[in-house]
Amino acid sequence: MSNPFEPKIVAFLCNWCSYAGADLAGVSRSQYPPNIRVVRVMCTGRIDPVLILEAFASGIDGVFIGG
Amino acid sequence: MREYATTLPNVVVADRNLFTCSQDTQEKIKEYIREYDLNRVVVASCTPRTHEPLFRETLRQGGLNKYTFEMANIRDQCSWVHMHEPEKATEKAKDLVRSAVAKARLIQPLADISVPVNHNGLVIGGGVAGMVSALDLAEQGVKTYLVESAGKLGGQALKLYATYQGDRVQPYVEDLIDTVNRHPLIHVYLNTTIQDASGFVGNFTSTLVDKQGKETQLDHGAIIIATGGKPYEPEEYLYGKDPNVLLSLELDQEFIRGSDRLNHTKCAVFIQCVGSRIPERPYCSKACCTHSIQSALTLKKLNPEMNIYILYRDIRTFGEKERLYTEARARGILFIRYDPEDPPKVEKENARLTVTVTDHVLQRPLQISPNMIILATAVVPHDTRSLSKLYKVSTTPEGFFLEAHMKLRPVDFATDGMFLAGLCHFPKPIEESIAQAKAAAARAATILAKESIDMEPIVSVVDEDNCNGCGICERVCPYGAMHLIEINGLITARSTPASCKGCGLCAASCPSKAVDMCHFSQHQIRAQICALA
Numbered sequence: 001m002s003n004p005f006e007p008k009i010v011a012f013l014c015n016w017c018s019y020a021g022a023d024l025a026g027v028s029r030s031q032y033p034p035n036i037r038v039v040r041v042m043c044t045g046r047i048d049p050v051l052i053l054e055a056f057a058s059g060i061d062g063v064f065i066g067g
Numbered sequence: 068m069r070e071y072a073t074t075l076p077n078v079v080v081a082d083r084n085l086f087t088c089s090q091d092t093q094e095k096i097k098e099y100i101r102e103y104d105l106n107r108v109v110v111a112s113c114t115p116r117t118h119e120p121l122f123r124e125t126l127r128q129g130g131l132n133k134y135t136f137e138m139a140n141i142r143d144q145c146s147w148v149h150m151h152e153p154e155k156a157t158e159k160a161k162d163l164v165r166s167a168v169a170k171a172r173l174i175q176p177l178a179d180i181s182v183p184v185n186h187n188g189l190v191i192g193g194g195v196a197g198m199v200s201a202l203d204l205a206e207q208g209v210k211t212y213l214v215e216s217a218g219k220l221g222g223q224a225l226k227l228y229a230t231y232q233g234d235r236v237q238p239y240v241e242d243l244i245d246t247v248n249r250h251p252l253i254h255v256y257l258n259t260t261i262q263d264a265s266g267f268v269g270n271f272t273s274t275l276v277d278k279q280g281k282e283t284q285l286d287h288g289a290i291i292i293a294t295g296g297k298p299y300e301p302e303e304y305l306y307g308k309d310p311n312v313l314l315s316l317e318l319d320q321e322f323i324r325g326s327d328r329l330n331h332t333k334c335a336v337f338i339q340c341v342g343s344r345i346p347e348r349p350y351c352s353k354a355c356c357t358h359s360i361q362s363a364l365t366l367k368k369l370n371p372e373m374n375i376y377i378l379y380r381d382i383r384t385f386g387e388k389e390r391l392y393t394e395a396r397a398r399g400i401l402f403i404r405y406d407p408e409d410p411p412k413v414e415k416e417n418a419r420l421t422v423t424v425t426d427h428v429l430q431r432p433l434q435i436s437p438n439m440i441i442l443a444t445a446v447v448p449h450d451t452r453s454l455s456k457l458y459k460v461s462t463t464p465e466g467f468f469l470e471a472h473m474k475l476r477p478v479d480f481a482t483d484g485m486f487l488a489g490l491c492h493f494p495k496p497i498e499e500s501i502a503q504a505k506a507a508a509a510r511a512a513t514i515l516a517k518e519s520i521d522m523e524p525i526v527s528v529v530d531e532d533n534c535n536g537c538g539i540c541e542r543v544c545p546y547g548a549m550h551l552i553e554i555n556g557l558i559t560a561r562s563t564p565a566s567c568k569g570c571g572l573c574a575a576s577c578p579s580k581a582v583d584m585c586h587f588s589q590h591q592i593r594a595q596i597c598a599l600a
Contacts, residue, residue, distance in 0.1 A: 010599055015116070023114045026143030034155040037162050037599045038144050039592060040115070042525055045543075046571025046587055054593055058600035 007061035011036045012051075014044050018066030036064060043067065068111070068141075071161050075168045079103050087112045088121055096122075097129035106131065107171040111139040111164045132176030134524070134586060139167035162599050169598035173591045179521035182565045184269035185288040186515050187212065191261060191454065192293035194222020195240065195497060196489025196504040198247045200291045203508030205252040209515050212285050213247065214256045214275055220244045222295050223490065228319035228365070230497060231357050231388050237323060256283070264457040265547075268484030269520050270565070289484045289511040292454060292468060293504065296490030299342040299445040304413040311420060312413070312440045315358050322365060329369050336422050336437040337363060338411055339379040343445035345407070348465060352494040355443035357388045360395045362441065367398050375400045376435055378411050378424050403433065413440060446494035460485060467493050478507045486510050525569035525586045527562040533581035534559045540573035540582050549573050549582075 013019040019040050025032065041047060044067030052063050072081035080103050084092045087110055099105060108131070110122050115138040123133035141160040149156035186209060190201040193215030201213040213220075221244055227236040247253050256275055262282065263274035271290060275283045298314050305312045313321075321329055337359040343352045356379070363375045377395075379402060384392040396402065404427045405411055411424040422435045448466045455462050460480045461469040468487050471479040478486050486507040489500040514520065527540075527548065536558030540549040548566035551558050560582065562573075574582045574589065583589055 008599070010596055020116060023116055023140070023143040026114075026145075026147035029147055029150065031150060032148055034145070034149040034152055034159045037159065037166065038140065039166070039595050039599075040140075041571065041592070042584075042587055043568075043570035043572070046575055046584060046592075048575040048589065051589070051592055051596065055596045055600070058597050060596065060600050 007035055008059075009036045009062040009064050010055045010060045011038045011064040011066060012041050012044060012047050013038050014067035015040055015042050021066070041067075068157070068160060068164065072111070072164055072168070075165060077107070077172050078168060079105070088118055093121075093125045093128075096125050100126070100129035100131060107135050107137070107174070109137045109139060109164070109167045109171050111141045111160070111167065113142045114138075114140050114144070134177040135171075135174060137167045137171040137174060139163045166595045166598040169594040170591045173588070173594055174586060177524040177585055180524050180526065180564045181519045182269055182522055183519050184514060184517050185271075185286050186210070187285070187287040188289050188291065188511055188515055189271070189273055189285060189287040190214070190291045190293060192222070192295055192489065192491065193217070193220040193247075193255070193257070194293060194295045194489060194500075195224040195243065196295070196491075196500040196507075197222070197291070197293035198243050199501050199504035200293060200488055200508045200511075201253050202243070202247055202250065203505055204291075204511060204515070205250050207508075207512050207516075209252065209512065211253050212256065212287065213253055214259050214261065216258070216260050216294075218258050220247060220255065220257070223297065223316070224497060226316040226320055226323075227497060228322040229361065231361060231391065233361075236497065259283075261454060261457060267566070267568075268482075268522075269514060269517075271484065289486065289514045290458065291504075291507045291511055292458075292460075292480075292485065292487045292491060293489040293507070294449050294451065294454065294491040296446045296448045296467075296494065299348070299447045301341050301442060301444055304338060304341065304411075304440065304442055305415060305420075306442060309415055309420065309440075311438060312442065315355060315362065315441060315443050318362055318439075318441050322362075329366065332366070332370065332373060332438045334374040334435065334437040335363070335366055335376075335439045335441065336435055337375070337377045337441045337443060338413075338422075339377065339443045340407075341442045341444040343443075344380065348445050348447070350445075350465060350494070351383060352443075352446040353383070354446070354494055354496040356383045357391060357496065359441065359443045360384060360391045360400075363400050364391065364395055364398065367395075367400065376422075376437070377402050378405050378422070379403070380405065380407060403427075446490060448491050451491060458482065458485060467491060478503055478510055484511075484514055522565070523569070524564070525584065526564040526567035527569075527571070527573050527582055527584055529560045529562055530581045530583070531559045531561075533579050535579055535581070536560065537578065539576050539578065543572045543576045545570070545572070 055063050069081050069083045126136050127133045145160050188204045188209045188211045190197045190213045201211045204211045224240045258278040259275045262276040266272050269288045271287050405424050409425050414421045423432050425432050451462050451466050468491050471481040488504040488507040538551050540560050546566050548563045552561045571584045574584045
């Protein structure tokens with residue numbers, strides 16, 4: 001049986017809302033797939049489009065922005 | 068994980084602890100800093116949102132700059148959310164630690180930004196909570212602006228007869244209004260609302276507008292919001308259609324006036340939970356069980372022959388107030404429990420009121436013909452939307468203001484320098500509003516008493532040599548922290564750190580990459596991303 005494709009996703013999360021939401025998911029023990037790697041930013045306004053391209057260029061399969 | 072961490076570039080020592088936030092681990096971190104001459108520290112544990120300040124303080128005590136610290140969130144955002152996939156979770160934790168170390172290698176020591184504090188206080192709402200807050204601030208020597216939208220001070224307390232201990236409210240409120248009006252440090256603005264607001268902790272500016280449209284601009288360092296609440300006015304139970312159907316506070320006003328009709332009332336029915344604990348307003352209004360029972364006792368004292376019925380869902384005379392419930396039953400006041408699915412019916416025929424209620428013990432309808440019906444209606448907030456927009460503070464779905472944390476940060480808003488008290492927060496009896504008002508004043512004083520406050524230096528910096536003065540940053544900045552200036556004939560952007568909130572919109576928008584963010588720099592974020600790939 002071959003291994004199914006598992007994407008690696010970088011998530012840019014705003015410190016004041018979705019990063020707090022991701023913490024709350026933990027405190028609530030909500031379960032979700034372990035494909036996401038969080039990068040904390042103070043606001044999604046910080047996310048230079050270059051950073052998104054940088055992620056894809058370095059081999060990341062998906063980018064998630066929460067804010 | 069520990070072994071993996073030691074393989075990462077620049078990591079000279081890694082250790083594991085049962086509780087990294089415990090006192091002895093803090094000491095251990097300080098020892099490691101000395102022993103290995105460390106200049107960066109990474110903690111892989113819970114979330115920086117709760118624990119970053121603690122570890123920063125440990126670094127400071129260990130002799131390092133507190134901003135040379137980084138955290139990997141491997142609990143809240145990893146082990147707790149992937150409990151059934153331990154191997155994959157461990158792989159993810161390794162990635163997160165690698166990413167944190169990659170950022171830690173690039174972070175720079177930073178100095179807090181010191182901002183001077185304006186020592187004046189602003190209190191919005193001139194009810195009991197607002198007046199007590201204003202008076203407590205003024206007594207500490209704080210010049211205090213008290214803004215009230217109505218034409219007089221006092222709020223709902225002007226309609227309240229007595230506290231649950233039987234003390235008359237009116238003499239207290241009159242005395243409080245008088246003291247507030249005479250206090251040299253309190254400036255009262257009646258018939259006035261807030262039109263505009265800007266600034267941040269220690270340095271707010273609010274624009275007031277009165278009924279004639281006259282604007283006044285005030286600078287202040289902290290804000291207490293105490294805009295109060297009011298009773299819900301029901302459509303049901305013939306309220307507004309029959310003069311003998313009253314709200315709890317309307318009965319109080321009859322007590323205050325010494326109304327003669329109370330002496331001729333032979334039978335009174337109180338209906339509890341009117342508009343409370345229903346899907347639109349799921350909360351309990353907290354003060355109404357005690358209030359109705361106390362009013363029933365007052366009626367019984369005026370006229371011991373009066374028949375009094377209290378129709379309720381649950382009696383919530385909490386704490387010492389239980390004494391009133393016991394006394395009411397001893398004095399022959401009858402309590403009838405009703406089912407919210409089958410609430411009491413109020414009808415009027417030939418000028419006669421009839422209440423029909425199904426008694427839950429008898430399982431049969433009872434009919435009562437009272438001369439007076441008193442409705443204990445929900446407490447609802449005054450309009451909180453405009454202030455919530457102006458000062459960017461949150462409200463609950465029911466429109467009450469939301470404090471930062473009901474247990475750990477009572478009376479604080481999530482926004483620094485803003486506090487709340489009284490009914491705008493939730494329904495509560497007067498003594499709790501007063502306690503909350505005093506707490507809010509004490510909290511506001513912790514800011515107003517300081518000469519300056521330290522702010523996190525997560526702010527924009529401009530590389531003026533690279534800036535071509537296009538002005539995009541000035542246009543996108545939501546906080547007015549970016550301005551174009553002219554130096555030696557060249558236009559360049561200049562950041563005002565005290566106004567900057569660290570959102571980074573300027574850095575992301577700068578076409579020449581001349582703007583960057585301290586502690587969230589382009590290089591640091593890139594390093595994090597590359598470490599994850």
